[in-house]
Amino acid sequence: MMIHVKNREVVVPGQLVAEGDYRYSEGTFREKDKIYSAVVGLADVKGDQIRVIPLQGRYMPHVGDLVVGVVIDSHKSGWILDLNSPYSGNLFVSELVHRKVDLDQEDISQYLGMGDVVLASVKEVSERMRVLLETMDRGMGQIKGGKMVEISPAKVPRVLGRKGSMLKVIEERTGCTLAVGQNGRIIIWGDNPQQVNLAVEAVLMIEREAHTSGLTDRVSLMLEKEKSGGI
Amino acid sequence: MYEIISSVKRDYIIDLVKQGKRSDGRALDQLRDATIEMGVLKTANGSAKVKLGKTHVLVGVKLMHAEPFPDTPDSGVLIVNAELLPMASPTFEPGPPRVEAIEVARVVDRGIRESEAIDLDKLGIKSGEDVWSVFVDIDVLDHDGGLIDAAALAAIAALTNAKPPAEEDWKLPEFPLSKKPVAVTIAKIDDKLVVDPCLDEERVMEARLTITTIDDGSICAMQKGGAGHFTREELQQAYELASAKATEWRAKLG
Amino acid sequence: MDEPEKLIVDGKRLDGRAPEELRPLKIQAGVLERADGSAYVELGNNKVFAAVYGPREMHPRHDQESDKAVLRCRYSMAPFSVDDRKRPGPDRRSMEISKVTKDALEPVLFLELYPRSVIDVFIEVLQADAGTRTAGINAAAVALADAGVPMRDLVTSVAVGKVDDTIVLDLMKEEDQLGQTDMPIAIVPRKKVVTLLQMDGHFTKEEFRQAVDLAFVGCEKIYEAQRQALKEKYAIKEGE
Numbered sequence: 089m090m091i092h093v094k095n096r097e098v099v100v101p102g103q104l105v106a107e108g109d110y111r112y113s114e115g116t117f118r119e120k121d122k123i124y125s126a127v128v129g130l131a132d133v134k135g136d137q138i139r140v141i142p143l144q145g146r147y148m149p150h151v152g153d154l155v156v157g158v159v160i161d162s163h164k165s166g167w168i169l170d171l172n173s174p175y176s177g178n179l180f181v182s183e184l185v186h187r188k189v190d191l192d193q194e195d196i197s198q199y200l201g202m203g204d205v206v207l208a209s210v211k212e213v214s215e216r217m218r219v220l221l222e223t224m225d226r227g228m229g230q231i232k233g234g235k236m237v238e239i240s241p242a243k244v245p246r247v248l249g250r251k252g253s254m255l256k257v258i259e260e261r262t263g264c265t266l267a268v269g270q271n272g273r274i275i276i277w278g279d280n281p282q283q284v285n286l287a288v289e290a291v292l293m294i295e296r297e298a299h300t301s302g303l304t305d306r307v308s309l310m311l312e313k314e315k316s317g318g319i
Numbered sequence: 320m321y322e323i324i325s326s327v328k329r330d331y332i333i334d335l336v337k338q339g340k341r342s343d344g345r346a347l348d349q350l351r352d353a354t355i356e357m358g359v360l361k362t363a364n365g366s367a368k369v370k371l372g373k374t375h376v377l378v379g380v381k382l383m384h385a386e387p388f389p390d391t392p393d394s395g396v397l398i399v400n401a402e403l404l405p406m407a408s409p410t411f412e413p414g415p416p417r418v419e420a421i422e423v424a425r426v427v428d429r430g431i432r433e434s435e436a437i438d439l440d441k442l443g444i445k446s447g448e449d450v451w452s453v454f455v456d457i458d459v460l461d462h463d464g465g466l467i468d469a470a471a472l473a474a475i476a477a478l479t480n481a482k483p484p485a486e487e488d489w490k491l492p493e494f495p496l497s498k499k500p501v502a503v504t505i506a507k508i509d510d511k512l513v514v515d516p517c518l519d520e521e522r523v524m525e526a527r528l529t530i531t532t533i534d535d536g537s538i539c540a541m542q543k544g545g546a547g548h549f550t551r552e553e554l555q556q557a558y559e560l561a562s563a564k565a566t567e568w569r570a571k572l573g
Numbered sequence: 574m575d576e577p578e579k580l581i582v583d584g585k586r587l588d589g590r591a592p593e594e595l596r597p598l599k600i601q602a603g604v605l606e607r608a609d610g611s612a613y614v615e616l617g618n619n620k621v622f623a624a625v626y627g628p629r630e631m632h633p634r635h636d637q638e639s640d641k642a643v644l645r646c647r648y649s650m651a652p653f654s655v656d657d658r659k660r661p662g663p664d665r666r667s668m669e670i671s672k673v674t675k676d677a678l679e680p681v682l683f684l685e686l687y688p689r690s691v692i693d694v695f696i697e698v699l700q701a702d703a704g705t706r707t708a709g710i711n712a713a714a715v716a717l718a719d720a721g722v723p724m725r726d727l728v729t730s731v732a733v734g735k736v737d738d739t740i741v742l743d744l745m746k747e748e749d750q751l752g753q754t755d756m757p758i759a760i761v762p763r764k765k766v767v768t769l770l771q772m773d774g775h776f777t778k779e780e781f782r783q784a785v786d787l788a789f790v791g792c793e794k795i796y797e798a799q800r801q802a803l804k805e806k807y808a809i810k811e812g813e
Contacts, residue, residue: 128718539775545676
């Protein structure tokens with residue numbers, strides 16, 4: 089049993105990460121008794137668990153993910169949402185309004201139109217990647233107001249931070265509220281535009297430096313400086 | 320548009336290969352029967368029809384006047400073109416040449432050109448102004464795999480019976496063909512090498528390697544196709560198979 | 574063109590290289606803003622860009638494959654990339670190169686992870702100096718990795734050939750035009766298998782074997798440069 093990389097080392101596709109009976113997950117694959125990285129990412133070694141956190145890549149919908157979608161098409165009983173992914177999401181009207189809808193009586197276009205932004209979660213993903221969305225939790229559904237930022241989905245975990253620590257820093261220091269979609273889309277609500285822009289800056293900084301350590305402290309510092317130094 | 324091979328058929332072919340057999344009863348290293356008919360077109364200077372199993376290819380050779388390339392003022396010009404006719408397969412639609420047709424033409428061209436089978440330097444007429452151009456036009460009439468092999472065979476067969484135009488400007492006793500390059504395709508199915516794949520085998524193969532050799536066994540052209548891979552050993556084995564089998568087909572050219 | 578009599582004199586090629594020497598090589602990853610992944614390669618005087626978009630939704634729908642992604646490749650030469658201006662638009666050579674490039678890259682991709690989608694690879698040659706398809710494949714492999722497309726390994730490519738009866742690595746323009754044999758090859762370095770092989774010219778069985786062996790050795794340096802390019806994108810910022 090042997091690990092061939094350091095924790096948080098940048099690895100590339102085809103790079104030998106470990107040999108032996110390790111549990112391997114995200115970003116890796118196994119050939120015989122060797123585990124290799126499949127992507128450009130950060131090696132993550134915890135005991136006997138190995139994975140590679142991708143530093144890039146398109147969003148792949150998983151059940152339970154919070155996503156921010158944009159309506160690109162509608163049909164008789166619902167809408168198709170762009171998810172910044174190779175796969176679009178299906179939102180049926182009954183999932184949006186949480187009741188059975190008589191399609192003969194109601195015109196669903198009153199609820200959502202083309203271009204509307206929706207906060208939803210992924211209910212189901214079929215083998216052929218047909219994605220069903222739902223809006224069960226509070227705050228989900230059509231989003232009004234706020235500013236949307238789109239970053240690489242691979243960097244979303246850093247925007248959240250361990251146990252939400254980074255998100256907390258941003259919200260506290262800027263006074264804004266953020267809804268972070270796993271698909272790389274983030275909605276920011278704030279009382280004044282400067283606060284919102286500050287939050288945007290923080291998010292973009294995290295995207296740029298996602299592969300580094302000590303990021304939470306640096307973001308915190310940056311926000312402090314901007315708050316006191318800014319006009 | 321492309322044809323889907325049913326998974327039942329796919330498994331059937333692969334199972335057979337595992338046992339060293341093929342769907343048409345051939346051994347893994349056995350070529351299909353090739354029949355070559357020469358001089359079938361009156362309107363061409365040379366022609367040949369090749370039937371390779373169910374694959375059916377017709378080649379016409381036309382010798383025409385042309386301007387030479389500026390850096391070879393006394394050399395003839397070779398132009399090879401291929402058309403996968405809509406009649407040849409439900410998947411061939413009329414329109415501009417598909418990449419499959421382009422590949423057939425270019426690989427056949429390389430086999431003839433790189434082996435220097437045609438002595439182009441003997442085809443000059445008036446230096447810098449007029450030379451003979453050799454048009455080799457390949458028409459695929461029926462597609463059951465092995466298009467490059469059949470086209471290359473038909474092309475050389477057509478060139479061997481190319482009669483010079485009855486013109487003053489033709490000064491040679493006969494058409495200057497000095498070598499007979501022959502292309503043989505080797506497919507890889509379930510990690511085994513299979514010679515001259517038919518269409519069903521082409522649809523399930525991992526990759527193919529077409530090797531064109533001349534009479535002494537040396538290689539003048541190669542083309543790998545398909546989304547699979549070959550090990551170095553497989554490359555050598557494929558060469559052995561291709562050069563041995565090329566001799567069999569070459570013997571039919573007379 | 575003043576044709577040189579010999580292409581190898583005193584064991585040195587026209588540009589001073591030894592037969593098994595590579596031209597100067599530079600590879601950078603992540604050079605374009607809009608593409609999901611990108612790379613830039615300089616090999617000798619070749620200047621080649623590769624961009625990857627995807628996996629993304631595939632249109633038209635009927636071209637989709639229900640259980641995996643479709644890989645599409647387009648190799649193209651800019652009109653100003655060669656001495657005699659090349660007319661814009663795909664020509665037969667570009668179409669053939671696009672096809673063999675796709676076949677060279679596909680074996681390493683985990684296409685079954687992205688059903689019904691498409692991965693587009695665009696290769697653009699801005700300046701050509703023999704070996705453009707090999708430079709293009711080297712760039713495309715880096716661009717795919719840069720885009721986050723999962724891969725079993727990178728794909729590395731180089732051309733070998735025969736010039737003045739000597740087996741040489743990485744043919745330059747004069748060698749490509751006047752030499753005896755040109756054989757572009759692409760390999761999966763970790764698995765030591767061949768995913769692209771084309772050849773025109775003359776090889777005996779033994780010369781073919783030697784040339785393939787030389788290609789494998791030649792690819793080692795290129796492979797290292799590809800991996801470095803990907804790591805470098807993140808390494809520089811680490812020191813900030």
